[in-house]
Amino acid sequence: MIVLKNADTFSPSHMGRRNLLIAGNSIEQIQEEEFLTGNLDITEIDCKNLLAVPGFIDGHVHMLGGGGEGGFKMRTPELKMTTLIKSGVTTCVGCLGTDGISRTMENLIAKVYSLREEGVSAYCYTGSYQVPIRTLTGSVISDIMLLDPVIGVGEVAISDHRSSSPDLHELARIGSDARVGGILSGKSGVVNCHLGDGKKGLSQLWEVIAETEIPITQFYPTHIGRNEKLLNEGAAFAKAGGFIDITTSWIPSKDSEKVTSAQAFKILLDRGAPIDRITMTSDGQGSLPLFDENRNFKGMGMGLSDSLFETVKESVLKYGIELDQALKVITLNPSKVLSLPLKGQLKAGNDADIVLLEADTLEISGVISGGMIMMLDKKLNCRDTFE
Numbered sequence: 001m002i003v004l005k006n007a008d009t010f011s012p013s014h015m016g017r018r019n020l021l022i023a024g025n026s027i028e029q030i031q032e033e034e035f036l037t038g039n040l041d042i043t044e045i046d047c048k049n050l051l052a053v054p055g056f057i058d059g060h061v062h063m064l065g066g067g068g069e070g071g072f073k074m075r076t077p078e079l080k081m082t083t084l085i086k087s088g089v090t091t092c093v094g095c096l097g098t099d100g101i102s103r104t105m106e107n108l109i110a111k112v113y114s115l116r117e118e119g120v121s122a123y124c125y126t127g128s129y130q131v132p133i134r135t136l137t138g139s140v141i142s143d144i145m146l147l148d149p150v151i152g153v154g155e156v157a158i159s160d161h162r163s164s165s166p167d168l169h170e171l172a173r174i175g176s177d178a179r180v181g182g183i184l185s186g187k188s189g190v191v192n193c194h195l196g197d198g199k200k201g202l203s204q205l206w207e208v209i210a211e212t213e214i215p216i217t218q219f220y221p222t223h224i225g226r227n228e229k230l231l232n233e234g235a236a237f238a239k240a241g242g243f244i245d246i247t248t249s250w251i252p253s254k255d256s257e258k259v260t261s262a263q264a265f266k267i268l269l270d271r272g273a274p275i276d277r278i279t280m281t282s283d284g285q286g287s288l289p290l291f292d293e294n295r296n297f298k299g300m301g302m303g304l305s306d307s308l309f310e311t312v313k314e315s316v317l318k319y320g321i322e323l324d325q326a327l328k329v330i331t332l333n334p335s336k337v338l339s340l341p342l343k344g345q346l347k348a349g350n351d352a353d354i355v356l357l358e359a360d361t362l363e364i365s366g367v368i369s370g371g372m373i374m375m376l377d378k379k380l381n382c383r384d385t386f387e
Helices: 081-086 105-118 140-146 168-185 203-211 228-239 261-270 307-317 323-330 332-337
Strands: 002-010 014-023 026-031 043-046 050-054 056-061 089-094 121-126 150-158 190-195 219-222 244-247 278-281 287-291 297-302 354-358 364-369 372-376
Touching: 002 323, 002 354, 043 372, 050 323, 056 244, 056 278, 056 307, 056 323, 056 332, 081 089, 081 105, 081 364, 081 372, 089 105, 089 364, 105 121, 121 140, 140 150, 140 168, 150 168, 150 219, 168 190, 168 203, 203 219, 228 244, 228 261, 244 261, 261 278, 261 307, 278 307, 278 323, 278 332, 307 323, 323 332
Parallel strands: 002 043, 002 050, 056 089, 089 121, 121 150, 150 190, 190 219, 219 244, 244 278
Antiparallel strands: 002 014, 014 026, 050 354, 287 297, 354 364, 364 372
């Protein structure tokens, strides 16, 4: 059992000073009064100068690495558990990207189980950029329904020169199958859509929504901050009831339209996008290729998990967004779109995934994942298996 004493608590709504009791892997109780623990064997952590917030959810991570644009040497490395912990991420969702050939669903699911054994909550999508969707069991429905880690489909590329250019029928079939798989299994069944900088933008998703009975919430477009056009379309998508996602890893470029991720967040809010329909993900370990105007490869960067909270922090410190609101985009909001009800909120009965922040700097000081103290006073208490 663990007691967090006198923590300024955000659920993510601001609760004020609270004491939190953790039993096993769950939050047992949150209260103003001190707990009467008697002679029980309890670890107490004094949090008088700390903020307690929900563990961060990163809903788009390349656990196996990504890349390949630019050749085999451009393949990015696998994700480490300690990378997540140092970034405050206690729950992540893995995906395959451009390379759905040498990186497979079998490997991705094995990586999910590996991360779970090492102490974080992990899930994945079935498929990759390409259409038809390459599944493990033979269908999207059965992958979602029968494979425990699989919660949806993605990242399916649209409006991108690396995509399979799926048409309306193909996108509708993917959305429908993902929806049925989710309904039958009690999972999200969401379709995570990679948005490139092509001229179609979100138009294909709008067309599917208009021409079928599939609800707007079935599709979850990411990289929405890529350019001004997508920001405008993304704001409209969110105002219509959909969820949109900002990627927090990016490469500054003189010839790029892209604004910073924190700027994109502020722009979306200024354009009327409801904050409850916005999430952020890191694209951690994913490739960040640069192409010229003729789509020729110019260079490569890599997505970083720590960009997730750094963007939230910038949103608070530079753009004046209140902390309890900014936290939603990496806690409560992704728990809703991914249908993870025990995540993203500090309340009795939920999983004990908690990040401790320094009150004056908002630096990550401690991380509790599934009731285990993984980091305290900025010092890791855990190691990757082969570290």
